[in-house]
Amino acid sequence: MNRKYYMLIFACAVIVSCKNSETSELKEAEIEFEETNKVSKEEITIEPEKSYADIGMEYAISTKAILGKNLIGTIQQKGTLAAVEFCNMAAYPLTDSMAVKHNAKIKRVSDKPRNPRNQANELELQHIAKFKEDFLLGVNPDPIVEETSNGVRFYYPIETNTMCLQCHGKSVAPEVYKSIKALYPKDEAIGYIENEVRGIWSISFDK
Numbered sequence: 646m647n648r649k650y651y652m653l654i655f656a657c658a659v660i661v662s663c664k665n666s667e668t669s670e671l672k673e674a675e676i677e678f679e680e681t682n683k684v685s686k687e688e689i690t691i692e693p694e695k696s697y698a699d700i701g702m703e704y705a706i707s708t709k710a711i712l713g714k715n716l717i718g719t720i721q722q723k724g725t726l727a728a729v730e731f732c733n734m735a736a737y738p739l740t741d742s743m744a745v746k747h748n749a750k751i752k753r754v755s756d757k758p759r760n761p762r763n764q765a766n767e768l769e770l771q772h773i774a775k776f777k778e779d780f781l782l783g784v785n786p787d788p789i790v791e792e793t794s795n796g797v798r799f800y801y802p803i804e805t806n807t808m809c810l811q812c813h814g815k816s817v818a819p820e821v822y823k824s825i826k827a828l829y830p831k832d833e834a835i836g837y838i839e840n841e842v843r844g845i846w847s848i849s850f851d852k
């Protein structure tokens with residue numbers, strides 16, 4: 646009788662101690678989970694380091710946005726003819742203002758330029774050819790990034806959409822084209838259809 650009683654107490658003690666270790670293990674696991682969770686939360690809030698491609702793309706997109714917004718606004722308020730003059734007057738100052746803001750050199754260059762100042766150089770022409778191939782194959786072009794000893798050069802295509810064709814398309818209105826020709830006697834930038842490579846962003850900045 647006595648022995649049975651002791652054995653019962655012993656069994657209870659084992660069960661209780663097991664339960665205890667179970668709960669403490671659970672606690673530990675919980676703490677561990679919280680800790681790892683905390684770390685990963687912190688990791689999410691830390692901004693990932695931007696690549697040179699990301700930086701170049703940011704400069705290109707913000708410049709495109711400011712040019713596009715002003716161009717569309719002018720076309721809507723004053724018409725295409727007035728917008729030709731707007732491009733003539735404002736394309737450079739607006740692009741340069743973004744270059745100053747980003748502390749970068751920002752150019753729009755083309756293999757068929759309207760403004761002769763925007764003629765692509767040898768290297769830029771090669772990149773234009775590469776982007777045109779991408780467009781033909783229907784692949785999404787990756788930006789081209791070249792690193793020099795202390796700088797970065799970034800290239801990305803500038804694509805036509807239907808709006809562009811008013812001034813760069815196959816059938817530009819005669820009065821619009823007359824004005825373009827008066828400002829740019831050597832204009833080569835017509836005959837495009839939509840979704841073509843009109844030129845590229847050629848952007849350089851310090852590392």
Ligand code: HEC
Pocket residue numbers: 716725726728729730732733736737753754755757758759760761763803804805806808809810811812813834843844845
């Ligand atoms: C209202 C007429 C007009 C429209 C619309 C227009 N452009 Fe132009 N574009 C011009 C003029 C004028 C220039 C020359 C600007 C200069 O002197 O820097 C130009 C220059 C450019 C250049 C610089 C290279 C070059 O040829 O000198 C690019 C790239 C360009 N346009 C792309 C576009 C794209 C893409 C669109 C549509 C999203 C577009 N343009 C819509 C009139 C227009």
